[in-house]
Structures are given as C-alpha cells and as structure tokens.
Amino acid sequence: MNLYDAMAYLSVKLVESVNNQTKDHIISKIAVADFIGPDDRITGLGEYIADKTSIRLFDSGAFPDFMERKQLKQILQSRKTEMSGYFDRDSVVKFGKMIGVDSMVIGTVNNLESYYDVTAKIIQSETGRILGMADARLAKDGATEKLLSKSMFSTLTISVDPPVSGKASVNGITLSLSQGLATFTQIPYGECQIIIKPDGYSPMQSSIPIRSQFESFSQRLKAQSVDVAFQIIPPDAKLTVNGKNAPLNDQGFAEVRNLNCTECSYVIVAKGHKTRTGEFRPAIDKSMIINLETDDAFYHLGNKIFSTYKKVEKNKDFEIQLWSDKKSYRVGDSIAFYFKTDRDCYLTLINIGKTGNITQLFPNKIHPDNSVKAGVQYRIPGPNYGFEFIVEPPGGTERIYALASTSPIGIFDNQFNTQTFTSLTRGKTRDIGVYQAGQNLSSTKLESAAEYVVHSR
Structure with missing residues (x-):
C-alpha cells in the first residue's frame, strides 16, 4: 500500500482491534508516541506515521480524550532525565500514568526486503495489557523513501552543577563549558554519546536518546580533589x-x-x-x-604598605637587596639591617613592629638624605649612630620594607627634631597623621620594593 492508504488501513484496524478487546474497558485518554525504526531510531517516516495515526484515531471518535502530539513532546522534554530511551511496553507501564494518559499507542517500522512492515499497539498504562494491535505493509516508493532520508536534527544544551568551566563532547564534537553550559546544534536524532570533563570534578560519560527539536542534559558533578x-x-x-x-x-x-x-x-x-x-x-x-577589614589606622597603613610592596615588587625596574645580620633572633639580641640597590635612587626604609607601630628607619635625623648610590652597602643603624637596635619583648614578627624611586619620595614627615626616627606610635600619633602617610604612599610613584621579615622569640 502507498503511504496514504497504509495510514488509513492501520488506523481503522487499530480501532476495530480496540473495540474487540476492550468491551468492558473504556480508554479515557490516549497518546501516540513516535514510531521507532527502521534500525531502532526515530526517522521522518516514524514521526509522520505517528502524526497521521494520531489525527485519524482522533477523527474516529473512539477515544474520549486525546493528548496532542505537541504536548506529549513537551512532557518528554521536561522528563528526559527519567525517561531515557524510546517507549516500549515496559516504559508505558512505568511512565504512562505519570504523564497523564491511561493508554499509549506505540509502534515500529521494520525494513523488509520489498516493503516496510508497520506495527502499532495500544498499551494500557496501569497493567501493560495490549488493548489493540494492527499492522500494515508500506510500499517502498518515493514518498516513504523521502521521509526516511529526511535528516532529523536537534539542539542539545548540556548543563552541569556546579556551573564550572571545562569541556563537553557530543558524538565527538567538543565545546567549552561556559558558566556550566554548552549548546550543540545539528545533533542527529538517535542515541547520543556525551562526555563531560569539568574542571576540578570527576569526568563522566552518558548515552541519551535525541528525539525532539530541542533537548537538554543536566548533570550533577562529583567533586574531585x-x-x-x-x-x-x-x-x-x-x-x-x-x-x-x-x-x-x-x-x-x-x-x-x-x-x-x-x-x-x-x-x-x-x-x-x-x-x-x-x-x-x-x-x-x-x-x-x-x-581583612580593620578600623585601626595603624593596621590599615601596615596592610597598605604590604600591598604596595607586593604590587611594586612584581613589576620592579631595578633590584633592592635587603637583609639583616642573622637569620633568627632572641629577645635582647642586637639587630642591624643592610640594603643595597643596583641603581642610584631615593629609598625609604620602614619598620612595622609587633604591635602595629610604624617607624621610618631611613632617612633619619643622623642620615636625613634618602638618596643612595648604586652598589653601595648601607647599614642601619650605621657605625656613626652611637647605638644598636635591640630586639624588645615580646617575641613575634616584624617587617622591614624598602621602597625606592629614581625621583625624590616623601612618605612621612621628615622634620627630625628631638627624635632620631620618624615614628607613628599608638597613643602618641593621631590617626590623621597615620592616614596622611597612607595618602602620601598612594601618590608616590615607586619603581622598586623589597621586604625582610624578622622572627624573634
């Protein structure tokens, strides 16, 4: 039979079969799934047969309520993670009532040598009982071959949770995951192989059926070390x-x-x-x-000096060597600091103490000029200072910073009066003076920086 006659014949025989089998059973709502085949796949021919069968069964008046094919596809789309594979007798029992029908028409198209054999069955959702069955022989003519050769393609969106980056592959085509998403176009109907390689999570692979114009696949990722x-x-x-x-x-x-x-x-x-x-x-x-946030002006300035050092040191224009005379200290030990640059420059040496107090070690009252010569080693305190630095209790960590530029710099108030070193001290220096030093630091163009950390016990 040609395609038109075969569809008419199949529908009539299906209704007759139902009437003979279900005299004591009323089918309240029915749906028609895509016919599968040939080769266990959905084709343009299988979709066409399902569409025409649905129309003819509706026109027969044998069924009180019908689920539209479009609505069925939407339901399948929303439940694809549960309903992998095509409908068969077992899946009708499992999902039929879930999607709101008490019976479903399922069918197959088999390629025999001289014709296509089309078989349709009406399956009761609750029991899996066959309520009706019919078949028809479909001629291999131009119309059927054209429908079979029609390419069926889908757009597949893959999403992962959490939405990380990585790679996703579908049938050998690879795309990058962007915020956990990758969208593939022109994916042919049928079984589809998916491989996901997410950054920081275990890779996974899966096989899903592609059977509608728009498909999606979601995967909860398993954490990796x-x-x-x-x-x-x-x-x-x-x-x-x-x-x-x-x-x-x-x-x-x-x-x-x-x-x-x-x-x-x-x-x-x-x-x-x-x-x-x-x-x-x-x-x-x-x-x-x-x-970390702080409302303390001294800690705020100390953090700013550290951040400035990290930024400048990363892109420095010349080298500063900064060291002390020993690797470790005990409370009561004397301590001195040394520095040397490989370019003539202006240099400021800053000490941040254990309590957050900040002292400018260089320049100072004895050596008020902070210009230094390339290749010359400087010691603080110098031999002409007349005193040594002593590690005071309690033990802990202090940081020494050398900040330098080829242009004059002035971070602190260098009006040396009675004190040898400019100091910002808790209880003595007003917060406004500390903030002013921070503003000066922000406006100073620095070209090199170094840090030395002193641990004492």
Missing part, C-alpha cells in the same frame, strides 16, 4: 579551612591541598582586624585573595 591557593592580607593572619589550620607563609600565602568537598568553609582571624568567615567551591575558587 583540588588544591586552592589563599593570599591573605594581613600576612600575619591565622587561616583555618574546614576547621583545620592552614599555615600562612611570610607573604600571607597558603596552598590548601586535596580539597574534595563541593563547598568548603574558611575562617580568618588577625589582631586588630574583623574576623572573616565564608564558603567557597574549590573547583571554581582555586585562587582566593582576601583582605
């Missing part, structure tokens, strides 16, 4: 991650290894600063830069 880097200001802060101590180095840096949770937590505490707590996703937040 990830290393996360922390940069904390102030660098003397204490960091804990997931309740475990994560020691910071002298630069306020820590690398926390083998984090395999999807969400982790941190706590950062530092003297004179507001405690900071938060959550992060290791696969996304692989590098954390955190500045």
